[in-house]
Amino acid sequence: MIEIENVRKSFGPLEVLKGINLTVAKGEVLTVIGGSGSGKSTLLTCINGLEAIDSGRILVDGIEVHAKGTNLNKLRQKIGIVFQQWNAFPHLTVLENVMLAQVKVLKRSRAQAEAEAVKQLNHVGLSDKLAVYPARLSGGQQQRMAIARALAMSPDYMLFDEVTSALDPQLVGEVLDTLRMLASEGMTMICVTHEMKFAREVSDRVAFFHKGVMAEIAPPEQLFGAPKDPELQKFLAATH
Amino acid sequence: MFDTALTRSDLIFLAQGAGMTLIVTAISVFFGTILGIVFGVIRYQIGPWWAAPLTFVLDIFRSIPLLIQLVLANAFVTTVLGLRISGFTVACGVLSFYTAAYCAEIVRGGIEAVPQTLRRAARSLGLTWGQDMTSIVLPLATRVALPSWIGLALGVMKDSALVYIVQVVELLKSTQILITRLQEPLFLLMICGLFYFLISFPIARFGGYLEKRWSND
Numbered sequence: 277m278i279e280i281e282n283v284r285k286s287f288g289p290l291e292v293l294k295g296i297n298l299t300v301a302k303g304e305v306l307t308v309i310g311g312s313g314s315g316k317s318t319l320l321t322c323i324n325g326l327e328a329i330d331s332g333r334i335l336v337d338g339i340e341v342h343a344k345g346t347n348l349n350k351l352r353q354k355i356g357i358v359f360q361q362w363n364a365f366p367h368l369t370v371l372e373n374v375m376l377a378q379v380k381v382l383k384r385s386r387a388q389a390e391a392e393a394v395k396q397l398n399h400v401g402l403s404d405k406l407a408v409y410p411a412r413l414s415g416g417q418q419q420r421m422a423i424a425r426a427l428a429m430s431p432d433y434m435l436f437d438e439v440t441s442a443l444d445p446q447l448v449g450e451v452l453d454t455l456r457m458l459a460s461e462g463m464t465m466i467c468v469t470h471e472m473k474f475a476r477e478v479s480d481r482v483a484f485f486h487k488g489v490m491a492e493i494a495p496p497e498q499l500f501g502a503p504k505d506p507e508l509q510k511f512l513a514a515t516h
Numbered sequence: 517m518f519d520t521a522l523t524r525s526d527l528i529f530l531a532q533g534a535g536m537t538l539i540v541t542a543i544s545v546f547f548g549t550i551l552g553i554v555f556g557v558i559r560y561q562i563g564p565w566w567a568a569p570l571t572f573v574l575d576i577f578r579s580i581p582l583l584i585q586l587v588l589a590n591a592f593v594t595t596v597l598g599l600r601i602s603g604f605t606v607a608c609g610v611l612s613f614y615t616a617a618y619c620a621e622i623v624r625g626g627i628e629a630v631p632q633t634l635r636r637a638a639r640s641l642g643l644t645w646g647q648d649m650t651s652i653v654l655p656l657a658t659r660v661a662l663p664s665w666i667g668l669a670l671g672v673m674k675d676s677a678l679v680y681i682v683q684v685v686e687l688l689k690s691t692q693i694l695i696t697r698l699q700e701p702l703f704l705l706m707i708c709g710l711f712y713f714l715i716s717f718p719i720a721r722f723g724g725y726l727e728k729r730w731s732n733d
Contacts, residue, residue, distance in 0.1 A: 363637035377641035
């Protein structure tokens with residue numbers, strides 16, 4: 277379970293998170309929508325401790341992320357994250373990309389790591405690209421590789437930060453299909469996205485962020501069907 | 517033109533000089549690169565403000581002519597400190613710091629060329645700072661920095677001619693000794709140049725080979 281309690285975060289004079297309260301249960305798929313600068317991506321990087329927070333607290337399975345004694349490197353093994361940028365390690369093959377952290381962080385043997393990497397790459401449909409360097413992959417393939425790389429760490433939670441935003445339109449579908457597959461397998465996921473159709477289909481709940489505040493959170497049929505917050509109504513009108 | 521007084525033992529004498537040039541260069545580039553990586557990582561990591569004293573010291577090594585550094589360093593260790601240290605050791609020490617001063621900048625530039633987003637991705641997989649450095653940052657920085665580093669290594673090899681000032685007989689000094697005896701400066705300098713070329717060319721080619729190999733990925 278991920279518990280976010282009254283989290284505040286500023287970048288200089290700009291307060292990007294103004295007291296967020298949110299609980300994500302095991303097995304839940306939560307999508308987060310909202311305009312740019314609404315704080316939704318910042319929240320994700322706070323959850324795995326890449327960003328510090330100013331006040332409040334975030335608990336992942338009862339462990340406080342920003343507490344002094346917390347071993348972040350260990351905690352991050354539980355929480356996979358995939359970013360908007362593809363972030364393939366360009367000097368390693370697809371297979372090595374997915375093996376690296378398994379060997380270095382989880383201390384798996386190379387054989388174990390390779391077996392897991394092959395399994396995950398197969399899962400995202402890249403089994404024919406094992407020996408290829410990332411530069412030879414399309415954006416969609418690189419993004420699926422990044423998903424496999426995160427999954428190979430056997431995380432309990434997956435965070436997706438606008439993973440289709442940097443892709444050509446015709447490549448968006450293959451990445452969303454991968455996310456749908458994960459959701460149907462019961463992975464706990466928080467997806468920050470601009471893909472409304474996707475949010476409507478896969479989410480258990482959808483949260484709408486506006487200027488650092490979680491303005492509304494509800495199951496998709498309710499949030500999209502009968503939005504209460506006036507900003508959300510405006511946002512939905514503009515994106516449709 | 518090829519009517520020369522140069523004997524086989526003279527050629528061996530030159531080859532020994534070339535060997536000395538190679539040894540001094542190899543030692544200096546080896547230690548200079550290690551120090552340069554350490555200094556470069558420190559400079560990058562602690563930011564320009566805290567690194568200012570280190571930057572200042574490195575700037576000294578980069579801006580004072582090597583010849584002056586050698587003379588002063590030699591005078592300092594032998595006269596001021598009263599140590600019995602060979603010219604060879606002084607030469608290698610000064611050249612190592614001289615190399616490190618340039619190498620630190622090359623390393624810093626290489627590290628800066630690695631995108632932050634890539635490092636964030638590495639850390640979010642649970643890699644520690646050190647693992648990120650050794651598995652991601654330094655391998656990628658090496659690719660960026662290699663051409664400059666090859667240039668530095670070749671430069672240091674030619675600059676090493678100046679260590680004659682602390683009584684190290686390297687290639688150029690050996691040539692001068694023969695010129696004094698044989699009075700055939702142009703011919704001897706040609707041979708000396710050929711030796712330099714024979715040492716440099718494989719280094720340059722090796723750099724080109726690595727660059728080509730790494731560009732595939």
